[in-house]
């Protein structure tokens with residue numbers, strides 16, 4: 095395998111930056127005019143787009159985005175999963191328009207009948223019997239962690255190094271030397287040293303999990319079924335089963351966050367791989383782009399929580415730290431019902447997964463042709479390449495393969511050729527509207543862009 099020539103890469107990146115700046119004058123002007131926004135963007139992470147300024151959205155439908163300079167892109171970022179159902183799918187649009195228009199009642203403090211429909215649908219897919227709604231996956235994780243601590247009477251959460259579960263204080267942790275837990279680099283002003291709230295373990299390393307659980311203070315193992323925020327790091331055979339066994343043995347709950355791994359199929363990895371979580375979390379995609387999230391509880395966890403609330407030592411109704419004013423609002427429930435019922439169907443997943451398989455084969459063919467030391471991992475409808483081979487086994491290995499300059503070049507070169515990839519890494523997601531021509535175009539462009547690295 096041949097390593098990338100850094101001088102050549104720097105030249106290519108500079109050329110792509112020039113092309114990007116010349117092609118996007120309107121986006122650039124809007125960015126420069128945004129002097130009342132911190133960092134010139136509505137949310138500081140939007141500065142992650144390479145090229146010096148982000149593209150400004152004009153409109154988006156299905157698998158396509160059109161920017162304010164009039165370019166239309168095949169969108170494989172899909173809002174980092176928020177738009178896994180495609181941009182503004184028709185059923186979701188209608189449901190939202192109904193609630194926002196004639197019926198009214200966007201948020202009222204009253205439940206709607208849509209909530210039970212969605213709860214039953216989530217149970218059919220993911221198996222958990224009881225559900226509560228939030229406005230984001232972050233909130234779902236935060237509130238569910240509180241309930242896990244309440245149910246078990248234990249203070250800590252176990253997470254894996256380089257996992258990501260939203261802006262959840264407990265989760266910014268890495269396994270340090272001699273069994274310690276240390277803060278992840280970049281963690282913004284943690285409220286307390288993370289070792290007080292968290293035990294960190296290493297992905298695919300059951301011994302590290304057992305060592306952490308043996309302290310007897312872990313309320314829940316919080317994990318995705320595959321790491322998806324440091325590239326995709328798949329679980330090795332037996333790892334997820336091992337987590338279930340160890341959680342049970344050491345009295346911890348297993349809390350599965352399927353916000354990204356829902357791409358695995360209609361019932362997520364939980365259904366596809368027969369996982370048995372005690373708490374289940376999902377957000378982003380299930381509302382078709384309308385803010386929402388949810389956590390599902392087993393009967394046993396719900397009963398343990400209820401014992402405390404009945405005894406009066408915890409409050410899940412008023413100001414006890416679980417819930418939010420707009421959580422479970424009528425608009426998000428209407429969007430979830432339409433998106434789950436009519437858009438993210440079993441047939442839609444079949445097509446999305448087939449396309450991701452073709453996408454991955456196209457990337458692998460170019461990696462092989464140009465003898466790049468890269469690898470690609472697929473998780474149902476999602477695929478991601480990483481600048482290392484063989485594929486990393488742990489979050490730490492995957493983090494070590496990060497290459498900001500190469501990332502910037504790949505993103506910008508793809509963008510300049512009409513393809514949008516998820517800006518944080520090299521992730522591509524298929525939606526029900528992605529078509530074979532989009533994937534074929536990606537394969538062509540990917541080959542052209544990596545060929546330039548070699549020429």
Ligand code: PMP
Nearest residue numbers: 230231232258259260351353354
């Ligand atoms: N869980 C996982 C696995 C995620 O990847 C993310 C976001 N990337 C979140 C939770 C948080 O989602 P949100 O930012 O929408 O709250």
